[in-house]
Amino acid sequence: MSFAPATETFQLFLNKVQVRSPLSAEEQEAVLRLPARPRQIAAHGEIVRLGEQVSHSCLVASGLVSRFSQMEDGRRQHISFHIAGDMVDLYSLMLPAAPSALVALTATTIFEIPHAALSELAFRFPALAAAFWRECVIDGNIVAQWLVSAGRRDARGRLAHLLCEMAVRSAQIGKYVDGSFPFPITQEQISDALGLTSVHVNRSIKALREEGLIQTSRGMVTILDWEALSFAGEFDPAYLHLPPLPRTEVRAVTV
Amino acid sequence: MSFAPATETFQLFLNKVQVRSPLSAEEQEAVLRLPARPRQIAAHGEIVRLGEQVSHSCLVASGLVSRFSQMEDGRRQHISFHIAGDMVDLYSLMLPAAPSALVALTATTIFEIPHAALSELAFRFPALAAAFWRECVIDGNIVAQWLVSAGRRDARGRLAHLLCEMAVRSAQIGKYVDGSFPFPITQEQISDALGLTSVHVNRSIKALREEGLIQTSRGMVTILDWEALSFAGEFDPAYLHLPPLPRTEVRAVTV
DNA sequence: CGGGCGATTGAAAAAGATCAAGAACGGTGG
DNA sequence: CCACCGTTCTTGATCTTTTTCAATCGCCCG
Known part of the structure; x- marks a missing residue:
């Protein structure tokens, strides 16, 4: 089996980010050059365990990934779903001790992007830092909407x-x-x-x-x-x- | 009626931030010197209307503030509660078109902190940018826990x-x-x-x-x-x- | 003292959960 | 290509939680 080239996936990510945060050609280039290690996970496979100390963020190349919490009796609550082009746990850059676990809902390919590389970009390009920060805020908005659903629909x-x-x-x-x-x-x-x-x-x-x-x-x-x-x-x-x-x-x- | 001096409130905010993001003396100083306009809101008073374009973030001095969404029939879902020392809508720095409204649950005093001043700090001190970004992520975590409650408790x-x-x-x-x-x-x-x-x-x-x-x-x-x-x-x-x-x-x- | 909002309680209805069983589907190995 | 297996889907019956509706109470404030 072959992996989709990382560039295609980065481009999806970049397209989405740019809807919200315009980036210069140089900034876009920098994102496309980010190092990425591919990883395949079978359906139901855990990607990140609760509390695990992570040193990379996960960019979905294909498949479906969920962030979730688990009750003591095993019941789960999914917190967000992520499709190709989503940087699932960009927030882990600011909070490396995973506050919630990540699971592949179907067979999934992700790219692992080292925090070091992301931080370096954010430091070098303030516009990228803002863009990443903004992505985190929007992800939070989506969770907030799920809360509205669970609470009032x-x-x-x-x-x-x-x-x-x-x-x-x-x-x-x-x-x-x-x-x-x-x-x-x-x-x-x-x-x-x-x-x-x-x-x-x-x-x-x-x-x-x-x-x-x-x-x-x-x-x-x-x-x-x-x-x-x-x-x-x-x-x-x-x-x-x-x-x-x-x-x-x-x-x-x-x- | 007299206002609590802004400094006390900033100090509460700073204390909390520093639990999560250590700051240098200079960075702390800079936060304490942030401009702040006091504002009093009666119980049930709206602080920010849905979709309103804001140019400041709200720091709670006293009282209780909530971020909420409203259904078409008027039913509400509160998304988070905020007490003294909380910067309620720090995220608005990245998303100035309020994605949810803000209401005072009780008589409340807030300080309005201009986005311009916050951005300037974030630009001048990368550690502050990271600290603010991290606060947004943690606020998101709290919302996620509310989702777990609504969904599974x-x-x-x-x-x-x-x-x-x-x-x-x-x-x-x-x-x-x-x-x-x-x-x-x-x-x-x-x-x-x-x-x-x-x-x-x-x-x-x-x-x-x-x-x-x-x-x-x-x-x-x-x-x-x-x-x-x-x-x-x-x-x-x-x-x-x-x-x-x-x-x-x-x-x-x-x- | 009066008014109004918020708290409290009961009874009945509705939404959703639980339990259980059978059918359909998707992939596997022969 | 087919038979088989485990997973997922589907459905019925019943039970529980939560909502709804309605009335009363209490308390704080002007």
Whole structure:
């Protein structure tokens, strides 16, 4: 098996960062030249253990990564999901003792970027320091929205909101096509993200499906009615600081 | 009415920051000299409206401030609580369009610190930039813990966890004495923080009281059994990055 | 003293959890 | 290509937690 070249992944990361923090050509260059060690993790494999002292941040090349907390009885709460181009634990630069664990939800490839290299960049280019800091703040915003979901939305609303979020983020890396995006995740994992049980998630998915809002098959989610779905989740994409979802004007021109 | 001098409040902020990020004498000095405009807000008064473009961060001098989100039907979800010495929206330095609103839960005094001054400090002293960035990350950690509560703890556990958190944070500013700390908040506001209804919060408080874990009166909470309370909330203070709670060895030496 | 907000309590309803079983799916080895 | 295995999905029935609705109480403040 071959690895996607790190450059492609860095470019995804850079694209996203630049939506929020414009960078000079030199700064972009510097990011692209960051050292990166590839690593593959099987589905359900732990990437970082709770409390572990890390000396690198993880950039997702492919797959799906989650940051999570675990209760004493083993129940989990996922705190955020990360797709290709996401620097999962950029915050670890400021807090090397992992405050939460990282797990691969599906088979995943990441690049490990040494903290030393990131710090050096942040020191050399104040604009990069600000950009990284800003990324951390936005990641925090996303967690805050998950809190709003868990605290104040019912099961259907939580699910709708999550799907909208992942759709917009997938779109940003070009993975949202004709209303469909990859979301290869078990219902059990979704339940641990939404603070529900897998049974109830199953029923909520069924509800959205029967209402004609979404469709699912083999790790792909298709949003059939964006208006209705974002309404159901009271989804306002502003907190993501990303470009809006491309309109899927015409579905299926080819018969 | 007179304002507490800003210096005292800055000192509280500095104390907390330095637990996590050691600063040189010069850096400390620079923080203490930051410009600060006092402002008083009545209970329930809005400090920052959603989406408002802000050009300063808010340092709490006294009272209780919350960051929150609001649903379309008016229901609220508090995202974090802030006490004296907390820079509530330090993140706004990186994201000036407020992603969530700020409200005073009780009568509150804050100091407004211009972003320009904060940025200038961050630029002049890389250690301060790192310290501020780290504060943002830790604030994010606290939100993540609230998410864990909302997602995976029952009402009693959520309440216990919140009280433990506020106790440790109060202790850090010297407001936790003999197991008691100020927490002048309505049950309605607590319910909006925990993702519950005020009725259910009332019943959960009653439960903790009847179990002999806590005691409440006139805006003060007394923790009668720290062991049991932190067990009930599965509270692990590590995420706060603060000194541990001082042991209240002897209660009531004076009869 | 009166008013209003916040606390408290009871009863009934709803959302979600739990328990249990069977079906579908995806990959593996023969 | 097929049979098999473990995982994930799906569904029903029942139980628990939390919400909702409504009424009363108490207390602080003007």
